[in-house]
Amino acid sequence: xxxxxxxxxxxxxxxxxxxxxxxxxxxxxxxxxxxxxxxxxxxxxxxxxxxxxxxxxxxxxxxxxxxxxxxxxxxxxxxxxxxxxxxxxxxxxxxxxxxxxxxxxxxxxxxxxxxxxxxxxxxxxxxxxxxxxxxxxxxxxxxxxxxxxxxxxxxxxxxxxxxxxxxxxxxxxxxxxxxxxxxxxxxxxxxxxxxxxxxxxxxxxxxxxxxxxxxxxxxxxxxxxxxxxxxxxxxxxxxxxxxxxxxxxxxxxxxxxxxxxxxxxxxxxxxxxxxxxxxxxxxxxxxxxxx
Amino acid sequence: xxxxxxxxxxxxxxxxxxxxxxxxxxxxxxxxxxxxxxxxxxxxxxxxxxxxxxxxxxxxxxxxxxxxxxxxxxxxxxxxxxxxxxxxxxxxxxxxxxxxxxxxxxxxxxxxxxxxxxxxxxxxxxxxxxxxxxxxxxxxxxxxxxxxxxxxxxxxxxxxxxxxxxxxxxxxxxxxxxxxxxxxxxxxxxxxxxxxxxxxxxxxxxxxxxxxxxxxxxxxxxxxxxxxxxxxxxxxxxxxxxxxxxxxxxxxxxxxxxxxxxxxxxxxxxxxxxxxxxxxxxxxxxxxxxxxxxxxxxxxxxxxxxxxxxxxxxxxxxxxxxxxxxxxxxxxxxxxxxxxxxxxxxxxxxxxxxxxxxxxxxxxxxxxxxxxxxxxxxxxxxxxxxxxxxxxxxxxxxxxxxxxxxxxxxxxxxxxxxxxxxxxxxxxxxxxxxxxxxxxxxxxxxxxxxxxxxxxxxxxxxxxxxxxxxxxxxxxxxxxxxxxxxxxxxxxxxxxxxxxxxxxxxxxxxxx
Numbered sequence: 001x002x003x004x005x006x007x008x009x010x011x012x013x014x015x016x017x018x019x020x021x022x023x024x025x026x027x028x029x030x031x032x033x034x035x036x037x038x039x040x041x042x043x044x045x046x047x048x049x050x051x052x053x054x055x056x057x058x059x060x061x062x063x064x065x066x067x068x069x070x071x072x073x074x075x076x077x078x079x080x081x082x083x084x085x086x087x088x089x090x091x092x093x094x095x096x097x098x099x100x101x102x103x104x105x106x107x108x109x110x111x112x113x114x115x116x117x118x119x120x121x122x123x124x125x126x127x128x129x130x131x132x133x134x135x136x137x138x139x140x141x142x143x144x145x146x147x148x149x150x151x152x153x154x155x156x157x158x159x160x161x162x163x164x165x166x167x168x169x170x171x172x173x174x175x176x177x178x179x180x181x182x183x184x185x186x187x188x189x190x191x192x193x194x195x196x197x198x199x200x201x202x203x204x205x206x207x208x209x210x211x212x213x214x215x216x217x218x219x220x221x222x223x224x225x226x227x228x229x230x231x232x233x234x235x236x237x238x239x240x241x242x243x244x245x246x247x248x249x250x251x252x253x254x255x256x257x258x259x260x261x262x263x264x265x266x267x268x269x270x271x272x273x274x275x276x277x278x279x280x281x282x283x284x285x286x287x288x289x290x291x
Numbered sequence: 292x293x294x295x296x297x298x299x300x301x302x303x304x305x306x307x308x309x310x311x312x313x314x315x316x317x318x319x320x321x322x323x324x325x326x327x328x329x330x331x332x333x334x335x336x337x338x339x340x341x342x343x344x345x346x347x348x349x350x351x352x353x354x355x356x357x358x359x360x361x362x363x364x365x366x367x368x369x370x371x372x373x374x375x376x377x378x379x380x381x382x383x384x385x386x387x388x389x390x391x392x393x394x395x396x397x398x399x400x401x402x403x404x405x406x407x408x409x410x411x412x413x414x415x416x417x418x419x420x421x422x423x424x425x426x427x428x429x430x431x432x433x434x435x436x437x438x439x440x441x442x443x444x445x446x447x448x449x450x451x452x453x454x455x456x457x458x459x460x461x462x463x464x465x466x467x468x469x470x471x472x473x474x475x476x477x478x479x480x481x482x483x484x485x486x487x488x489x490x491x492x493x494x495x496x497x498x499x500x501x502x503x504x505x506x507x508x509x510x511x512x513x514x515x516x517x518x519x520x521x522x523x524x525x526x527x528x529x530x531x532x533x534x535x536x537x538x539x540x541x542x543x544x545x546x547x548x549x550x551x552x553x554x555x556x557x558x559x560x561x562x563x564x565x566x567x568x569x570x571x572x573x574x575x576x577x578x579x580x581x582x583x584x585x586x587x588x589x590x591x592x593x594x595x596x597x598x599x600x601x602x603x604x605x606x607x608x609x610x611x612x613x614x615x616x617x618x619x620x621x622x623x624x625x626x627x628x629x630x631x632x633x634x635x636x637x638x639x640x641x642x643x644x645x646x647x648x649x650x651x652x653x654x655x656x657x658x659x660x661x662x663x664x665x666x667x668x669x670x671x672x673x674x675x676x677x678x679x680x681x682x683x684x685x686x687x688x689x690x691x692x693x694x695x696x697x698x699x700x701x702x703x704x705x706x707x708x709x710x711x712x713x714x715x716x717x718x719x720x721x722x723x724x725x726x727x728x729x730x731x732x733x734x735x736x737x738x739x740x741x742x743x744x745x746x747x748x749x750x751x752x753x754x755x756x757x758x759x760x761x762x763x764x765x766x767x768x769x770x771x772x773x774x775x776x777x778x779x780x781x782x783x784x785x786x787x788x789x790x791x792x793x794x795x796x797x798x799x800x801x802x803x
Contacts, residue, residue, distance in 0.1 A: 017711075
């Protein structure tokens with residue numbers, strides 16, 4: 001995936017005002033939510049609202065839909081209604097096994113065919129929210145070519161694991177690392193979990209940095225104020241970009257001169273360093289940072 | 292929208308025969324002249340005691356029906372003086388007065404009985420809202436209320452267009468000689484800039500205070516040489532009321548998007564430079580913009596020469612941190628600002644005439660590199676409404692908006708494209724207060740539009756990554772979200788005149 005998904009911004013599907021304003025905050029990707037932010041009494045109306053909103057005011061940015069889980073009566077209607085609107089992806093909550101993903105894949109295919117949409121257009125992002133899901137993270141990430149990312153649903157995971165919600169998020173350490181590892185192994189994006197205490201900016205910053213250091217490439221967010229913080233942290237710094245440029249230039253020179261060893265300022269440059277430099281430069285290019 | 296037919300109606304109203312329709316923002320006013328200021332004489336051999344009862348003063352100045360009395364509004368929603376004075380006037384059976392006030396806040400709803408009993412039959416103000424606004428638009432006064440800009444009011448007073456028979460100045464502290472300031476006393480309100488033209492030109496000047504100082508003041512805003520009488524009353528009001536509806540950095544995400552974008556625009560223009568002069572309005576968005584500008588100033592290591600306009604704790608912080616060298620202050624929004632005015636020699640109190648009167652050699656608004664202002668509505672010609680809401684109801688005030696917009700090299704309007712389900716960008720504003728020729732850029736949460744008249748700005752900004760649209764494109768966006776709107780149907784009856792700063796009539800207020 002070349003798309004930059006530093007932020008996945010959840011917008012409640014039952015709020016006309018929030019839907020209308022959803023694209024102004026500059027999130028890389030918007031997720032219109034039909035699941036947790038919508039009460040069971042509003043499931044149908046929220047689905048209709050999101051549908052009509054997307055027909056009238058489709059956002060310019062990337063967007064997806066968080067549908068309801070497969071064990072709810074809303075799941076199939078969600079897929080049926082949303083697929084013809086061609087979102088970039090459907091985000092499936094409570095993904096526990098590869099079979100969950102395969103079932104969704106089949107259902108999407110069914111409605112893609114009915115809507116004359118090229119099969120495989122609509123991708124899947126799997127949210128893992130249970131111990132079983134974390135255990136199967138790699139299987140989930142590789143269950144279908146539609147899967148582009150996996151992420152952690154922290155609240156349900158805590159409940160399933162009987163964990164207490166802490167400010168540090170220590171109780172999520174293993175699950176976050178497991179999901180990041182599985183995603184990288186499967187070559188899909190690891191998306192960090194929603195940090196719900198949006199009023200505490202410092203704590204949020206620490207949490208985002210932790211996630212970045214664990215290998216996450218983006219974060220789910222629920223408040224507009226969280227978006228620029230994530231973008232700042234996930235954007236490579238000017239120093240990182242300059243260093244990457246130097247590494248890449250030294251590497252290219254070595255290739256041109258056919259010399260055996262690449263070095264920069266007296267330090268050997270190995271292949272992983274070149275790969276990292278390439279990733280940083282490509283990231284910077286996506287952000288239109290000066291490279 | 293004003294038409295020649297409406298103008299004909301206006302010219303037939305007593306005292307408005309020579310009023311002209313607005314034509315351009317920079318029309319020459321050089322033929323105008325200042326009026327005479329009243330001379331004042333006190334025989335030094337007689338008693339110098341100016342402290343008298345209100346009843347004595349009303350008799351002494353021979354206040355009678357048909358006269359014009361004035362007040363300042365620097366205590367805003369904390370003011371208790373207007374009611375106190377008008378009650379005493381009403382008790383004497385005086386009627387048919389013109390209330391010439393620098394503005395009317397919601398607390399002045401308490402004056403409604405004086406409107407209903409025709410103690411007040413005409414109003415000359417900047418703003419009006421609440422029950423008084425409703426009275427003007429439903430019942431109506433004997434003649435249309437006049438809404439002036441701050442600079443326009445000073446101009447009207449100083450040219451004699453608005454003659455004030457007696458001004459009652461809410462004085463937070465006053466010494467026995469009649470020296471006044473707004474920064475001390477039980478109920479400080481800060482700068483007395485709004486009261487200064489009245490103090491200079493009213494026939495009779497009465498200081499109304501709840502803090503009579505036995506020692507001569509060490510800080511004087513209005514000197515004893517202008518003050519005829521002093522009336523001591525139990526309370527002039529509550530300082531806490533001056534902060535109502537004023538400055539606080541917005542926390543609303545959409546407003547922060549607008550503010551950040553406005554700051555980004557400013558940073559991309561040549562008006563953001565070392566030794567710049569600026570004004571930020573009193574809204575949360577304007578102050579949020581100021582906070583982003585502050586960040587950029589720190590990053591680039593630049594400072595401002597001068598801040599102009601209303602002062603809040605945020606401005607004081609910038610002043611104290613050395614990011615602004617000097618502040619020119621016609622009004623204050625909180626106690627921190629008031630204390631700064633008293634204590635900081637780089638914080639200057641200025642008359643509203645010095646601030647914005649177009650008939651002066653160089654009012655402070657003319658030195659502005661940029662001004663960030665708000666709006667209730669804007670239209671395709673960049674005309675701005677800050678006086679009425681989308682239903683035509685009085686709810687705001689021109690204030691210094693048209694003055695700052697005319698004076699600044701770069702005028703930016705920050706405004707959400709929609710409020711609730713109503714679009715704020717229209718074909719025509721409900722009430723035109725600030726003409727589009729003086730507005731350069733509209734910044735909304737969906738992007739910005741540059742006034743086509745500013746070819747230079749279009750040229751400067753076109754190669755940036757800023758989200759620039761035409762104003763028509765932004766309107767189309769608003770219309771798409773909100774759907775079609777039904778234009779308002781106005782009554783033919785006019786109950787208010789909106790004056791541009793030069794005294795021309797730029798729009799009218801219709802009865803509801």
